[in-house]
Amino acid sequence: MSITTDTKMIGKAPEFSALLRSLEVAAATDVTVMLQGESGTGKELLARFTHQQSKRKDLPFVAINCAALPEALAESELFGHRKGAFTGAIQQNTGRIQSAEGGTLFLDEVAEMPLTVQAKLLRFMESGEYQAVGDTTHKIANVRIITATHADLNSKVKAGEFRADLYYRLNVVPFHVPALRERTGDIKPLLNDMSGKLARQHQLTAPRYSKQCVKLLQTYDWPGNIRELRNFCERMLILFPATEIQVENLPLEIRNQASDNHFTFQLPDKGLKLDELEQDLLIQALRKTLGNQSRAAKMLGLTRDTFLYRLKKYSIVCS
Ligand SMILES: Nc1ncnc2c1ncn2[C@@H]1O[C@H](COP(=O)(O)OP(=O)(O)OP(=O)(O)O)[C@@H](O)[C@H]1O
Ligand SMILES: [Mg+2]
Numbered sequence: 001m002s003i004t005t006d007t008k009m010i011g012k013a014p015e016f017s018a019l020l021r022s023l024e025v026a027a028a029t030d031v032t033v034m035l036q037g038e039s040g041t042g043k044e045l046l047a048r049f050t051h052q053q054s055k056r057k058d059l060p061f062v063a064i065n066c067a068a069l070p071e072a073l074a075e076s077e078l079f080g081h082r083k084g085a086f087t088g089a090i091q092q093n094t095g096r097i098q099s100a101e102g103g104t105l106f107l108d109e110v111a112e113m114p115l116t117v118q119a120k121l122l123r124f125m126e127s128g129e130y131q132a133v134g135d136t137t138h139k140i141a142n143v144r145i146i147t148a149t150h151a152d153l154n155s156k157v158k159a160g161e162f163r164a165d166l167y168y169r170l171n172v173v174p175f176h177v178p179a180l181r182e183r184t185g186d187i188k189p190l191l192n193d194m195s196g197k198l199a200r201q202h203q204l205t206a207p208r209y210s211k212q213c214v215k216l217l218q219t220y221d222w223p224g225n226i227r228e229l230r231n232f233c234e235r236m237l238i239l240f241p242a243t244e245i246q247v248e249n250l251p252l253e254i255r256n257q258a259s260d261n262h263f264t265f266q267l268p269d270k271g272l273k274l275d276e277l278e279q280d281l282l283i284q285a286l287r288k289t290l291g292n293q294s295r296a297a298k299m300l301g302l303t304r305d306t307f308l309y310r311l312k313k314y315s316i317v318c319s
Contacts, residue, residue, distance in 0.1 A: 009042075009045065009049055011186040011189070011190070012185065012186065013178075013183035013184070013185040013186045015292075016178060016183050019175060019176075023049060023053070026175075027053035028054065028055075030054075032144070032145050032169070032173065033146045033173050033175065034110075034146075034147045034149070034172075035148040035177050036153075036176055036177065037148075037150060037178070037179065038225055039224065040180075040227030041177040041178065041180070041225045042177060043150075043177055044106065044148065046175075047061075047104070047108075048061055048106075050104075051106075051144075051146070054104070054144070056103045056104055060099060060101070061100075061103055061106065062096050062100035062103065064078065064096050064106070065109055066107055066108065066111075066112045067112040068109075071116075075117050075120065075133055076089070076095065076133045077096060078095050078096055078097060079124075079131065080093050080097075080098055080135075081093045081095075081135075082133065086134065089133075089134070093132075095132060097143055098139070101142065102142055102143075103143065104144045104146055105143045105145055106146045107146070108148050109149060109150075110153075111153050111156050112151075113162075118162065118166045119163065121166060122163065122165055122169060125166075128142065145170070147170050153171070179222070180222040181221050181288070182290065184218040184219075187218050188218075190229055191214070191217065191229065191233060194230050194233040195207065198233055202234075204238075204242070206242075207236055207240045207244065208243075208244045210244055210247070212246070212247050213250060216250060216254060217250075219257075220254045221257060278314070279314045282311060282316055285300050286318060293308065293311075293318065
């Protein structure tokens, strides 16, 4: 169970700032929020942030990871159970819903919730009523629900693995949490903040990063997002305290990807159509930056004007 802690959100990239503003607006209401994003993008931190911006902030924030619960225990974890309700229930258990009374319940990895529990959660969301396992009476709780998922819930619904009615109930206000590669402007501030905190924790002096290093870190994909960046900072701190880190000190996966990105493009033996390749890259850059023309231009090493000129040349329209 998690308790409320102070939430310091690092990040000024436009995609991230817009998300924080929208979450602030949603937080002021009691609306059900769903955070969708890759693993390690900060969904739990954003859930805490939403709670802290809400009028429930002085009441509990309780988190439960649906992926970590064996099916047999999920219902009792959420709704509680009576003593003797099942073999092994040697004492009464307060469920997370009751622990979150008045506050916020964060259902992490909600896509993994067993179907039997989904039906009961839906009932709770519609009526505020629930039943502890082995109990014959109904209880009532006033809890705001925030969910997070990295899975495509819509396709889970289509595959019959997630109830459509619950999906619509949870997906009232969905938010896309950007991957770190979609907010490269935040890499440097995150790096500084995390290095500083970890240095204090380990009682070491944080390393500095050469300009070239920072550039490479900004082109790396970060499949594990902010969690991977944090682990990277810790590794660099332990290996190179109080030094200026150079490109050759960076882990191989980062250097390799950087060289893949920059230097090893191979012209196929049968050749290619340069115009088509250029159009494809322009479109890919726009997709990766969610249509942000300045950042798309930067990804291709172009000025915004040159980028716009090339879009026009191929009649590529930004939607
Ligand atoms: N904006 C941020 N500023 C500072 N630290 C952050 C930020 N976002 C995330 N972190 C840190 O990154 C790590 C991962 O964040 P979090 O656990 O919230 O991600 P998640 O999306 O819930 O991941 P998962 O999908 O794996 O559950 C945590 O250590 C968190 O404190
Ligand atoms: Mg999480």
